[in-house]
Amino acid sequence: NTVYLNGRYMAAEEARISPFDRGFLFGDSVYEVIPYFQGRGFRLQEHIARLEHSLRAVRIPNGRDWVAILDQLVELNGGGNLSVYLQVTRGDSGSRSHAYDAGLEPTIFACCTPVRDFASLPVAEVKGLAAIVTADLRWHRCDIKSTCLLPNILVLQQARDQQADEALLLRDGVVTEGTSSNIFVVRQGVIYTPKRSSEILGGITRELVLELADENGIQYQETDIDYEALTTGDEVWISSSTRGVLPVTSIDGQAVGNGEKGPLWARMFELLTRYQRKLMTGS
């Protein structure tokens, strides 16, 4: 398992980060998770653009050749289907002071783990997920992919304690997203999803789902979704880079629609699969 740390590739056991690193002390850092299929980054440019947005928003210097760093990491790990994690912290300030000096050298760490290619699963084998709905306890800059994930972790665990797979988050009466996914509701053949704002992460897969909807004449609307609208829809989906688009078939113990995976979800799953195959193999 080869990792990247501050300009060098090394065995994971050899990687050392200072306890005074601000990423460790304060969560003063941002990250990306990028799937590589057959050794190639999927929507890589979009992920890099979002990383640069996060860095700019928290004023951590940018300017690395991210693609080269990640491509080489993947190659050193044998290519194939990998989920690449990239974290950039503000660096090591040598003490635990909240204030930082401009000019700190960011700490850059990347590693990868095997991931299943979401497009390799036959549609019939995809399982419907159970979700709970709970309060969104996060800050108001969820568009920044920050490593401060304590609220996400706590509510996901709350979902797990209730045998659910994901927690959907409710803020000021409207659904924002899942703890690590974006959310879609289908009603009478139309897809509804919260509009992009600083209350949600601009998901790369969310963007792709809307793109595919556009190209295939499927109607969608970016709008507020309240609890009532969420729980009375015909279908509910979540999306993320490593999981693609997945059906949610129960919310708070109640069936979504007829409790089965929906037909529009199946269509979107096929569109996503086809898009992914075409991009990855050129066929």
Ligand code: PMP
């Ligand atoms: N929202 C949150 C809070 C997430 O952590 C993720 C996973 N990165 C997503 C949405 C989905 O984003 P993407 O499709 O870019 O993986």
